[in-house]
Amino acid sequence: MVFEKAAKNNDEQIKCLADFSATEIASICENIGPRPCGEDGERQAQNYLLGKISEFADEAHRETYEVHPKAFMGFVPVAGSMLIGATAANLVSAFKKKAAAIASVSLVGGALTTVVEEFALYHEFLDRFYPKKTSGNVYAVRKASGETKRRIIISGHTDSAPEWTYTYKLGSHGVVVVAAYALTGLAYTAVTSILSLVMKNRALVKKLALGQTVFLPAYGLLFRFANHDRYVDGANDDLTGTMTAFSVLKYLSDNDVRFENTEVIALLAGGEEAGLRGSKAFFKAHPEYVNDGVETVFVGFDTIRDADYMMIYNKDMTGFVKNSDEVSFLLKECAADMGMDVPIGAIPLGSTDAAAASQAGVKAASFVAMDPAPARYYHTRLDTADILEPGTIAKGIELAIRTVFKFDEKGLN
Numbered sequence: 001m002v003f004e005k006a007a008k009n010n011d012e013q014i015k016c017l018a019d020f021s022a023t024e025i026a027s028i029c030e031n032i033g034p035r036p037c038g039e040d041g042e043r044q045a046q047n048y049l050l051g052k053i054s055e056f057a058d059e060a061h062r063e064t065y066e067v068h069p070k071a072f073m074g075f076v077p078v079a080g081s082m083l084i085g086a087t088a089a090n091l092v093s094a095f096k097k098k099a100a101a102i103a104s105v106s107l108v109g110g111a112l113t114t115v116v117e118e119f120a121l122y123h124e125f126l127d128r129f130y131p132k133k134t135s136g137n138v139y140a141v142r143k144a145s146g147e148t149k150r151r152i153i154i155s156g157h158t159d160s161a162p163e164w165t166y167t168y169k170l171g172s173h174g175v176v177v178v179a180a181y182a183l184t185g186l187a188y189t190a191v192t193s194i195l196s197l198v199m200k201n202r203a204l205v206k207k208l209a210l211g212q213t214v215f216l217p218a219y220g221l222l223f224r225f226a227n228h229d230r231y232v233d234g235a236n237d238d239l240t241g242t243m244t245a246f247s248v249l250k251y252l253s254d255n256d257v258r259f260e261n262t263e264v265i266a267l268l269a270g271g272e273e274a275g276l277r278g279s280k281a282f283f284k285a286h287p288e289y290v291n292d293g294v295e296t297v298f299v300g301f302d303t304i305r306d307a308d309y310m311m312i313y314n315k316d317m318t319g320f321v322k323n324s325d326e327v328s329f330l331l332k333e334c335a336a337d338m339g340m341d342v343p344i345g346a347i348p349l350g351s352t353d354a355a356a357a358s359q360a361g362v363k364a365a366s367f368v369a370m371d372p373a374p375a376r377y378y379h380t381r382l383d384t385a386d387i388l389e390p391g392t393i394a395k396g397i398e399l400a401i402r403t404v405f406k407f408d409e410k411g412l413n
Contacts, residue, residue, distance in 0.1 A: 003405040007255045014401075017251060018394035021243035024052075025235050026385035034231035037069035037159045037274040038133025041231075045158050046138045049268055053246055056253035057140035057266070064136045065271075065281035068127035072275030073162060073226040075118035075126060080222030082111035083182070086189050087212050087219075093196040094209035104193035111186060120320050122275045122351060135159070137282045138268040142252055149261040151289065151296040152407050153362075154248050154400050155279065155353050156241025157272035160234025161379045162226040168380040172373040176349075178221050185215025234273075235385040237370070237378060240393055241301035242268050247397045248404055262408040263294075272302075272353055279353035283360035290361045295411055297327050298357035298364035299403060303378075304396035305389050310335075310369045315346035316355035323354050324363035326412040331367055334402040338395065348372045363412065367399060 007013055028045055035042040046062055054060040086107035093101035117125035138158070166174035192208040199205050245266040251257075252264060271278035279300075283289065289296055312335075314328040315321065328344045335342040349372070357364035369392055370378065377383040 001257065001259070001405065002409060003402050006257055006405065013251065013254070014394050014398045017247040017397050018390045021240070021247055021393055021397070022385070022388050022390050024243055025239040025388060028239060029233045029235050029385045034233055035158060035160045036162070036231045037271040037277065038067050038135045042135060042159045042270055046136055046268065046270065049158065049242070049246065050138045053138070053140045053249060053266060056142070056249040058143045060138065060140035062136050062138045063282070063285055064134050065278070065285070067133055067135045067271050067274055067277045068130040069133055069135070069271065069274040069277070070228060071124070071127040071130040072118055074130055075114045076225040077223045078126065079111040079114050080182070080219040082107045082114070083186055083189065083219045084216065086111070086193065087216060090189060090193045090196060090209050090212060093193070094202070094206045098196065101193045101196035104189065104196070108186060108190040108193060118275065120318055122317055122355065124275070135270040135278060137270055137278050139282070140249055140266045142249055142258065142264045144261050144263050145258045146260045148263045148294055150407060150411055151263045151265065151294050152404055153265045153267050153289070153296070153298045153357070154245040154404065155267040155269055155298065155300045156243070156245045156302065157238045157269045157278065157353060158242050159270050159273050159278070160232050161237070161273040162228045163230045163232050163381055164379040165224045165227050166221070167374065167378060168382070172371070172376045175374070178218065178225065181215065181218040182222055185212065185218050188212055188215065230381065232379060232381055233384050235388060236305045236383050237303040238272065240304040240388070240396065243393070244301040244304060244396050244400050248400050251401050259408045264404055269353055276351060276353055276356040279356035283356065283362065296362050297324070297407060297412065298354060298362045299327065299331065299400065300352045300354040300364070300366035301396055301400060302352045302366055302368050303370040305387070305392050306369050306371050306375060307389065307392045307395065309371045310340065310342045310367070312342055312344045313347045313352060313354065313366045313368060314344050316358065316366065317351040318349060319346045321355040321358050323358050323365045327363050327365040330406060330412060331365055331399065331403055334399055334406050337402060338398060340395070349374065367396065369396065
């Protein structure tokens with residue numbers, strides 16, 4: 001079956017789904033509000049969506065998992081503390097005890113390791129040091145009428161982020177400026193610590209060590225990088241993706257479409273803002289989606305708002321994880337069918353749940369429509385239902401539905 005023949009009024013149905021999505025998003029933001037991972041808001045939203053999506057699925061569930069939600073962004077103040085300690089140790093090395101440079105190098109190494117493990121690789125590196133919570137994932141299944149030979153998972157995430165202080169206060173480039181300031185300090189302190197160990201010119205070593213104090217304000221700023229006292233509504237990031245996945249099942253149900261050999265799953269994941277913890281837990285709980293011999297793909301939809309910045313990500317997790325080229329080209333082909341030339345590239349900063357799927361061994365890619373600067377509303381209190389773009393939401397929904405139909409028609413081959 002092809003999308004164009006599934007219904008006589010596809011354009012009108014897509015518009016209605018976009019309007020429905022915008023209404024549901026506004027309702028969730030007004031009646032539930034922010035949805036921190038593992039907190040009551042996330043749980044309320046998921047239970048609400050579970051009740052609604054059950055109408056359109058053969059089965060729908062909410063599965064829980066244990067998570068340490070503040071560990072992921074916790075790497076920022078932890079790294080800041082280590083860099084303050086490294087600066088102090090290097091000053092001691094320069095002016096009193098040369099061997100203190102070893103401590104400085106070690107602390108710089110610890111800060112760099114923390115950044116890479118948590119932010120670059122999204123490993124659960126600091127989790128044991130943070131309080132444990134219970135989060136969950138909602139997933140709904142529309143089964144094939146015959147033998148299941150293919151499976152497609154369309155996903156968005158239901159949790160919302162702590163506010164990024166410097167994006168809100170300084171604008172879209174604020175977070176980049178603060179991060180660059182701190183990372184430059186890290187590199188400078190690493191170099192001066194090594195020089196403190198090997199250089200005989202102690203006068204120069206002292207000058208270099210004093211120079212690193214320029215970066216102390218940057219390390220102090222890291223302690224308020226993410227404001228866990230204020231979580232955002234996350235209307236665009238990512239209730240738009242959540243409702244895209246929801247809308248796929250609603251469209252199939254409304255039009256009585258059931259594929260003969262393709263199973264369709266909507267995953268409304270928790271904990272994406274806590275380091276992809278929800279999608280990782282989902283694939284741990286469902287190894288059958290990885291190794292049961294059914295051709296399975298995962299497509300994540302995240303922040304569907306800025307039509308001028310549509311992008312398909314074939315590299316994820318700040319470029320450290322390779323997503324599937326085949327899934328990326330499937331999305332691009334479906335976008336072309338809509339008259340859109342959507343580029344394929346690497347996510348410039350951060351990650352999507354597609355990275356967790358790729359790491360689990362499922363072919364995956366993600367679709368995002370957000371200014372990568374980042375957008376002024378990204379992870380701030382400005383991400384409200386008032387700034388939704390129903391036209392862009394409609395494009396995302398249509399792309400998701402077309403992708404499901406095209407995958408059923410020909411798979412990835």
